[in-house]
Amino acid sequence: MDMIIRPRRLRSSEVLRKMVRETRMDKASLIYPIFVQEGKNLEDPIPSMEGQYRYSIDRMMFELERLEKAGVSSVILFGIPAQKDEMGSGAYDENGIVQKALREAKKRFPDLYYVTDVCMCEYTSHGHCGVLCGHEVENDETLKLLAKTALSHVEAGADMVAPSDMMDGRVRAIRECLDREGHKETPIMSYAVKYASAFYGPFREAAGSAPAFGDRKSYQMDYHNKKEGLKEALLDIEEGADIVMVKPAMSYLDVVSEVAKMVHVPVAAYSVSGEYAMVKAAAKMGWIEEEKIICEMAASVYRAGAGIYITYFAKELARFMDEGRIG
Ligand code: PBG
Numbered sequence: 001m002d003m004i005i006r007p008r009r010l011r012s013s014e015v016l017r018k019m020v021r022e023t024r025m026d027k028a029s030l031i032y033p034i035f036v037q038e039g040k041n042l043e044d045p046i047p048s049m050e051g052q053y054r055y056s057i058d059r060m061m062f063e064l065e066r067l068e069k070a071g072v073s074s075v076i077l078f079g080i081p082a083q084k085d086e087m088g089s090g091a092y093d094e095n096g097i098v099q100k101a102l103r104e105a106k107k108r109f110p111d112l113y114y115v116t117d118v119c120m121c122e123y124t125s126h127g128h129c130g131v132l133c134g135h136e137v138e139n140d141e142t143l144k145l146l147a148k149t150a151l152s153h154v155e156a157g158a159d160m161v162a163p164s165d166m167m168d169g170r171v172r173a174i175r176e177c178l179d180r181e182g183h184k185e186t187p188i189m190s191y192a193v194k195y196a197s198a199f200y201g202p203f204r205e206a207a208g209s210a211p212a213f214g215d216r217k218s219y220q221m222d223y224h225n226k227k228e229g230l231k232e233a234l235l236d237i238e239e240g241a242d243i244v245m246v247k248p249a250m251s252y253l254d255v256v257s258e259v260a261k262m263v264h265v266p267v268a269a270y271s272v273s274g275e276y277a278m279v280k281a282a283a284k285m286g287w288i289e290e291e292k293i294i295c296e297m298a299a300s301v302y303r304a305g306a307g308i309y310i311t312y313f314a315k316e317l318a319r320f321m322d323e324g325r326i327g
Pocket of ligand 1: 272
């Protein structure tokens with residue numbers, strides 16, 4: 001055969017394949033989500049997320065130790081309060097679950113990096129991401145509480161805050177509040193492009209945060225839209241977001257790719273609870289090879305253009321990277 005260009009030449013050995021690899025990954029880019037709840041000595045398994053737990057603060061420390069050992073140095077904290085109310089007051093209580101967990105974690109593991117999820121839905125009795133006026137989430141009233149929540153997290157030791165509520169103007173409201181209170185250097189990672197997605201199902205079971213009525217479509221994005229995702233990302237950057245996130249990851253890699261091309265800030269992608277649950281369930285049935293799927297999913301996210309990967313598989317990925325199986 002008279003062929004000059006043979007793409008297979010570069011695939012002939014493992015060493016060569018690794019040499020010409022286009023996507024490289026690093027443990028430093030991984031963020032692991034942790035659920036923390038009130039109580040003592042609790043490590044409650046989350047049924048739809050096998051291998052994930054709701055930790056009480058004391059038991060969370062063991063998980064932080066495991067993460068540090070694995071080389072995963074960043075976490076994002078989600079709080080599950082003992083009580084919820086109409087105004088979500090547990091979100092901005094200085095003795096709220098996340099605030100207490102942060103103080104303890106910073107003391108015990110000061111070298112880890114602590115991001116916090118800033119939202120109301122885990123704290124409101126109705127499960128919506130803001131305060132209600134009738135059956136509608138009142139945008140501007142919610143902004144004040146989100147800013148208050150972010151500030152209380154930072155005062156308790158958060159290194160970075162990540163608003164996930166999808167209210168308009170929240171990045172600016174949080175930035176102004178943090179600046180006013182002397183936290184000019186604390187970065188904001190906004191869940192800028194967050195779709196109204198069924199992939200959050202297992203998380204809502206974990207956090208008991210499913211809305212009591214209606215859905216989140218009046219604030220989270222319609223998954224038919226991509227241009228709107230760019231608008232959200234650019235708007236959040238204008239408002240002061242230091243990092244923008246696309247969420248979920250797997251079914252939204254076109255959006256990750258487009259956003260990564262358009263913006264000049266780091267882009268994060270969040271592989272959410274439903275993505276995790278699907279992998280776990282199929283693996284349990286023996287229908288897929290879990291470890292290979294985890295690697296393939298991770299590579300696709302970085303290949304699309306994300307530089308930061310938030311995933312429940314962070315510890316596994318760190319190990320695969322150490323073993324040279326990926327990255
Ligand atoms: C809070 C929040 C949610 C997730 C992250 N932050 C749930 C939601 O918006 O309903 C989902 C994370 C996951 O599914 O893993 N608003």
